[in-house]
Amino acid sequence: MRISEASRASGVSARSLRHYEDEGLIVPGRFSNGFRDYCQSTIDRVLVIRSLLESGLPVRLIREVLPGLTDGLDAGTEVVCSEFLHEVQGYRDRLAARIAVLSGQQAALDAYLREARRTDR
Template sequence: MRISEASRVSGVSARSLRYYEDEGLIVPGRFSNGYRDYCRSTIDRVLVIRSLLESGLPVRLIKEVLPHLTDGPDDVGTDVVCAEFLHEVRSYRDRLAARIADLSAQRAALDAYLREVRPTDA
């Protein structure tokens, strides 16, 4: 699919798709006329990137961790990584866990409210 359709399907702007490509996060194919060609797996990768960015992980860390998140559990290597990188990824994971806990608590509060409230006839 071309960039306009990829943008629509993924919910990511064409500008962001070009940025992800410039940063080496995605590598879309090319048509003979030079237009980008986005396949389903590239769109799936874009959705992972978007989620990581929205969660606060910087692009420089996404570049390092993305292959391990999208290649599957059997492909994770035994790469030697620096302690600072591992600290940043753990910190990100901990922030994500805290957000999940907060959202779960908010959902539980809304569920409790919905169980107790009685609708009014409009």
């Protein structure tokens, strides 16, 4: 299918599909006229990519583990999944730390606003 059809089928914009290709996340086929040709397995891969990106994972991490997640089971899949889960846990922990800092800043701003409203009366 062409890029417009792939965009509709996957719910991902044509621009995003081109970006995924530029990042090496997908490799669509080509028609004889040079237009991209997306097969169902590429669409399935796009859906996995989209899900991982929506979870906040960086493209670097997705690029590293995507072959093991989408190319079926082989001898190295357990190792890839174990390493991937370790990386995801680390990413999640860093995200939790950032959230804690932001929550502290938000609480400080809330306290400041409460105090400012009291003295404003």
